[in-house]
Amino acid sequence: MFLKLLQQFRSRLVEHIDGPLLAISLALMLFGLATVYSATYDANNRALSQLLNMLVGLAVMWSVAQLPPQKLMRFAVPLYVVGVVLLVLVYLVGVKINGARRWLPIGFTRIQPSEILKIAMPLMLAWYFHKYEAALKARHFAIAFLLLLVPFGLIAKQPDLGTAILVGAAGFYVIFFAGLPWKVMVGMIAAAASAAPFVWTVLHDYQRKRILTLIDPTTDPLGSGYHIIQSTIAIGSGGSFGKGWLEGTQTHLEFIPERHTDFIFAVFSEERGLLGNCILVTLYLLLIARGLMITANASTLFARVLGGSISLSFFTYAFVNMGMVSGILPVVGVPLPFMSYGGTALVTLFLALGILMSIQSHRMLVKT
Amino acid sequence: MRHSPLNTRDSELDRFRFRIAIAATVVVAAFALLIGRFVYLQIVQHDYYTTRAEDNRISLVPIAPNRGVIVDRNGTIMARNYSAFTLEITPSKVDDLDETIDGIAKVIEILPKDRRRFRKLLEESKSFESLPIRTRLTDEEVARFAANRYLFPGVEVKARLFRQYPLGPIASHALGYINRINKSDLETIEKNDQEANYKGTDHIGKTGLEQKYEFALHGETGYEEVEIDAGGRAVRSLARTAPVSGNNLTLTLDTRLQEITEKAFGDRRGALVAIEPSTGGILALVSTPTFDPNLFVDGIRSEDWDLLNNSPDRPMVNRALNGAYPPGSTFKPFMALAALELGKRTPGQTISDPGYFNFGGHQFRDDKKGGHGLVDMYKSIVASCDTYYYMLANDLGIDNIARFMGSIGLGKKTGVDIEGESEGVLPSPEWKKRRFKRPEQQKWFAGETISIGIGQGYNAYTPIQLAQAVATVANDGVMFRPHLVRYITDSRTGEKTMIEPEPLRKLPWKQQNIDFIKKAMIGVNREGTGARAFAGAGYESGGKTGTAQVFSLKGSDYKGGKLKQELRDHALFIAFAPADNPKIALAVLVENGGFGAQSAAPIARMVLDYYLLGKLPKGPAKDDETPEEEE
Numbered sequence: 001m002f003l004k005l006l007q008q009f010r011s012r013l014v015e016h017i018d019g020p021l022l023a024i025s026l027a028l029m030l031f032g033l034a035t036v037y038s039a040t041y042d043a044n045n046r047a048l049s050q051l052l053n054m055l056v057g058l059a060v061m062w063s064v065a066q067l068p069p070q071k072l073m074r075f076a077v078p079l080y081v082v083g084v085v086l087l088v089l090v091y092l093v094g095v096k097i098n099g100a101r102r103w104l105p106i107g108f109t110r111i112q113p114s115e116i117l118k119i120a121m122p123l124m125l126a127w128y129f130h131k132y133e134a135a136l137k138a139r140h141f142a143i144a145f146l147l148l149l150v151p152f153g154l155i156a157k158q159p160d161l162g163t164a165i166l167v168g169a170a171g172f173y174v175i176f177f178a179g180l181p182w183k184v185m186v187g188m189i190a191a192a193a194s195a196a197p198f199v200w201t202v203l204h205d206y207q208r209k210r211i212l213t214l215i216d217p218t219t220d221p222l223g224s225g226y227h228i229i230q231s232t233i234a235i236g237s238g239g240s241f242g243k244g245w246l247e248g249t250q251t252h253l254e255f256i257p258e259r260h261t262d263f264i265f266a267v268f269s270e271e272r273g274l275l276g277n278c279i280l281v282t283l284y285l286l287l288i289a290r291g292l293m294i295t296a297n298a299s300t301l302f303a304r305v306l307g308g309s310i311s312l313s314f315f316t317y318a319f320v321n322m323g324m325v326s327g328i329l330p331v332v333g334v335p336l337p338f339m340s341y342g343g344t345a346l347v348t349l350f351l352a353l354g355i356l357m358s359i360q361s362h363r364m365l366v367k368t
Numbered sequence: 369m370r371h372s373p374l375n376t377r378d379s380e381l382d383r384f385r386f387r388i389a390i391a392a393t394v395v396v397a398a399f400a401l402l403i404g405r406f407v408y409l410q411i412v413q414h415d416y417y418t419t420r421a422e423d424n425r426i427s428l429v430p431i432a433p434n435r436g437v438i439v440d441r442n443g444t445i446m447a448r449n450y451s452a453f454t455l456e457i458t459p460s461k462v463d464d465l466d467e468t469i470d471g472i473a474k475v476i477e478i479l480p481k482d483r484r485r486f487r488k489l490l491e492e493s494k495s496f497e498s499l500p501i502r503t504r505l506t507d508e509e510v511a512r513f514a515a516n517r518y519l520f521p522g523v524e525v526k527a528r529l530f531r532q533y534p535l536g537p538i539a540s541h542a543l544g545y546i547n548r549i550n551k552s553d554l555e556t557i558e559k560n561d562q563e564a565n566y567k568g569t570d571h572i573g574k575t576g577l578e579q580k581y582e583f584a585l586h587g588e589t590g591y592e593e594v595e596i597d598a599g600g601r602a603v604r605s606l607a608r609t610a611p612v613s614g615n616n617l618t619l620t621l622d623t624r625l626q627e628i629t630e631k632a633f634g635d636r637r638g639a640l641v642a643i644e645p646s647t648g649g650i651l652a653l654v655s656t657p658t659f660d661p662n663l664f665v666d667g668i669r670s671e672d673w674d675l676l677n678n679s680p681d682r683p684m685v686n687r688a689l690n691g692a693y694p695p696g697s698t699f700k701p702f703m704a705l706a707a708l709e710l711g712k713r714t715p716g717q718t719i720s721d722p723g724y725f726n727f728g729g730h731q732f733r734d735d736k737k738g739g740h741g742l743v744d745m746y747k748s749i750v751a752s753c754d755t756y757y758y759m760l761a762n763d764l765g766i767d768n769i770a771r772f773m774g775s776i777g778l779g780k781k782t783g784v785d786i787e788g789e790s791e792g793v794l795p796s797p798e799w800k801k802r803r804f805k806r807p808e809q810q811k812w813f814a815g816e817t818i819s820i821g822i823g824q825g826y827n828a829y830t831p832i833q834l835a836q837a838v839a840t841v842a843n844d845g846v847m848f849r850p851h852l853v854r855y856i857t858d859s860r861t862g863e864k865t866m867i868e869p870e871p872l873r874k875l876p877w878k879q880q881n882i883d884f885i886k887k888a889m890i891g892v893n894r895e896g897t898g899a900r901a902f903a904g905a906g907y908e909s910g911g912k913t914g915t916a917q918v919f920s921l922k923g924s925d926y927k928g929g930k931l932k933q934e935l936r937d938h939a940l941f942i943a944f945a946p947a948d949n950p951k952i953a954l955a956v957l958v959e960n961g962g963f964g965a966q967s968a969a970p971i972a973r974m975v976l977d978y979y980l981l982g983k984l985p986k987g988p989a990k991d992d993e994t995p996e997e998e999e
Contacts, residue, residue: 236417249425249852254598274410
């Protein structure tokens with residue numbers, strides 16, 4: 001009787017969990033924990049607290065995986081509306097920290113509404129396309145872009161280019177998978193290229209500086225170039241096999257800034273070398289591949305475009321972060337998924353995993 | 369044919385899967401790009417970034433070496449180092465300098481002069497240097513500051529080595545001094561590829577031997593490898609390379625002789641160079657007034673600097689090397705030697721001196737009214753007869769004079785081991801062409817040759833050139849480069865490197881001519897213009913008096929004592945002794961001293977008395993009050 005109960009509980013526990021996704025994310029989390037430990041053990045160690053974040057994240061993932069996609073759909077509009085309203089409030093009455101208005105004070109603490117949009121954005125657009133699935137016309141795409149641009153603009157205005165890019169990309173992936181005509185895409189790329197000079201003029205000084213610094217970090221070795229210079233030194237000096245766990249001199253002598261958050265990849269890379277980097281990239285590739293596989297087999301348009309967007313979002317996070325830390329992309333505040341320390345970002349990632357698992361687990365139910 | 373809904377759905381799914389494949393391709397391509405970047409950084413550029421990481425991690429903290437010690441020929445220490453605590457501020461680490469200094473002043477005494485000196489250093493320095501606000505802290509002051517250290521970020525107590533010149537102002541012009549490194553010193557350091565070696569050094573030789581032998585004295589900077597964090601804090605020491613002390617200099621100079629000579633000058637301005645003829649080693653190099661080089665060591669106070677710089681006596685000028693004076697009658701023995709060597713005169717040839725020499729419608733007068741009568745070469749030197757040399761100059765011609773005087777080093781840098789020596793003026797038609805711009809000024813007039821003969825006219829030589837010339841005659845034509853450093857002792861091996869043991873050249877003079885000139889110069893001190901100064905010397909010496917006109921008094925008698933002091937003639941004297949085997953040769957100059965016999969010769973006597981007999985003078989040399997009719 002007890003055994004049966006346990007078995008029931010076990011099957012209930014794993015029923016909607018995707019094995020490969022869980023395995024890959026657990027592997028990434030182990031790397032992440034070890035790296036956070038190394039990055040922070042000198043002073044106040046964050047590994048335990050990151051472990052707690054992960055447990056919370058896993059619980060969120062499990063919960064979301066239990067919900068069929070149709071139920072997720074119900075959250076789309078309210079979440080999006082709340083998110084945008086909060087962004088407007090940030091714009092009007094937000095707290096300014098370090099020259100950026102990103103936070104909204106709510107009593108004892110403050111929240112960052114742009115974080116909500118990371119999920120709400122693709123959810124909203126997926127819902128929208130699903131709603132007009134039968135007869136998708138050009139105007140639907142136009143409205144989708146409009147729905148995308150409002151929060152994107154508000155976040156970029158804060159300014160928070162990193163989050164804006166993540167939100168914008170997540171939304172764009174939905175539009176892409178919903179079938180945005182190739183012609184339009186080519187046209188947009190052409191338009192973007194020709195608009196670049198204009199964009200340059202509306203960019204904030206610090207954003208321009210980041211781009212200039214990327215082209216030549218040595219122009220500002222003590223200012224904005226410092227991060228990139230020190231992180232590339234860390235990566236380069238790691239060599240093939242790295243300096244060994246806890247042995248990174250760049251890390252432990254505090255040359256790497258933000259070493260347990262946005263620049264954690266430099267720590268990892270210095271201590272684990274090219275071999276570690278290849279394993280890490282492979283893990284991300286597997287994660288994305290599994291996500292895309294799930295997406296390819298999804299039964300509804302909503303599930304497909306949402307799953308596709310989430311899978312590619314993992315790519316955006318990983319690529320933008322590793323690209324900036326290794327000096328081929330400008331420095332924008334994007335964490336490395338499952339590696340960087342930070343509860344909110346981690347919970348968002350697990351939420352996304354949960355959605356993918358939900359899609360995978362509920363595909364049969366919908367189909368019949 | 370109509371599509372069935374199922375078909376539409378399938379083709380839509382195919383299109384979607386195609387887009388997934390496209391996206392997957394982009395993902396793979398992008399990750400491949402990242403891997404490419406990692407390969408580039410971690411394999412291709414690995415060595416470079418490893419070096420960069422090591423550079424980040426390891427800071428080389430320079431350890432300044434001990435500067436070499438300078439001793440005289442008897443081993444008396446002239447320059448050494450002592451260790452003392454200083455309180456130093458790094459201006460770049462301090463927000464408000466005045467506030468910080470005021471704060472420090474509450475803990476240890478800061479005098480207004482300390483503040484002024486700090487200001488001056490601040491103006492001259494690079495901001496990342498640490499600059500002393502107080503030097504020579506007592507142990508109690510160090511302890512008091514240490515207790516309050518946390519109040520003053522950017523302020524530190526440092527143990528520093530200080531240069532000290534125990535003899536104070538004695539031989540300061542030869543020694544020179546050290547002072548903080550400035551921009552032009554940095555260029556010198558760079559030119560000599562010594563940047564790395566000067567990382568921990570903030571003082572450098574500015575003048576004299578301290579400057580000339582800077583790189584020998586400096587030593588090799590040691591390094592401590594320290595692991596530092598991004599904030600520049602030292603985490604631990606990894607390795608240490610000890611500094612190598614600078615090499616020591618042993619001079620040819622005799623500081624006791626130097627001191628006696630300087631005292632002999634009293635408060636008169638002038639110069640004396642005494643040389644050992646057989647080596648060229650300088651025994652005394654005097655320029656008065658002197659200065660105390662210790663004033664410069666930890667940054668000279670501006671009032672001291674003004675005092676030294678604005679004094680009409682110009683104590684900072686090294687007259688021995690940089691003062692160019694007409695040699696006056698001290699020129700005559702060299703003229704006579706030239707005449708003998710060139711066959712223009714024999715010793716026995718006499719002239720009749722009426723007291724003047726007419727040339728080109730101009731009368732060149734002798735000092736003695738009515739003339740010296742019949743004059744041969746011996747008498748011309750002993751009695752210093754001008755007319756003899758007016759005629760001789762005319763017979764030799766300017767080109768021969770210039771060539772001969774050039775061969776004994778007059779009008780040329782001697783190459784003494786101190787920087788910035790003056791050339792003086794060896795007059796010749798070529799010199800005049802170089803010196804003047806307008807054609808009418810460039811022409812050499814035969815009349816100009818006449819006054820050259822008695823050491824006047826354009827003639828202008830430094831005391832060291834005269835000393836070298838006398839030493840060369842005393843040494844029978846074997847010429848040495850005058851030098852102050854006898855040898856350099858390597859601080860590591862103890863190996864001694866001699867400076868200039870070899871003669872510069874041997875002049876092709878006939879020994880009988882040299883002997884004759886020496887005999888005539890001995891005559892000067894025995895029975896001539898130097899006889900009074902050298903009466904009862906107890907050794908035989910050769911000499912020659914000279915007077916250089918500062919102010920030309922046309923057509924009137926020169927009454928030295930009645931003229932203003934700065935318009936009085938310069939007094940000169942050259943000498944060598946003992947006559948049979950000269951151990952010392954010297955040239956003395958007393959600015960505005962009047963007749964050479966009167967003020968320069970007594971100084972020479974004191975120097976020779978001390979050097980040859982060990983006799984100590986009782987006070988400064990006194991002017992001989994009854995000038996003879998001479999020169």
